[in-house]
Amino acid sequence: MAPRGTPQAVIDRLNETISKIVGSAEVKQGWGKQGASPMVMNPAAFTKYLNDDIAKWAGVIKSANIKLD
Numbered sequence: 001m002a003p004r005g006t007p008q009a010v011i012d013r014l015n016e017t018i019s020k021i022v023g024s025a026e027v028k029q030g031w032g033k034q035g036a037s038p039m040v041m042n043p044a045a046f047t048k049y050l051n052d053d054i055a056k057w058a059g060v061i062k063s064a065n066i067k068l069d
Contacts, residue, residue: 002014011043012043015042015043019040022038022039022040023038023040
């Protein structure tokens, strides 16, 4: 995630660098020991993933009638 208005070139560079780090054997192994699986995706795929996840959990909250105290 980046602040609104971040230039696309900066987003692309961050994505490239973070993808290399997260895709490294060292990170995969370390996260695997913690039960986590690194996910690498481009900015458009991440936006879709995030929006789908928000919609999923909004549906769960609504169907369970969960309210803030």
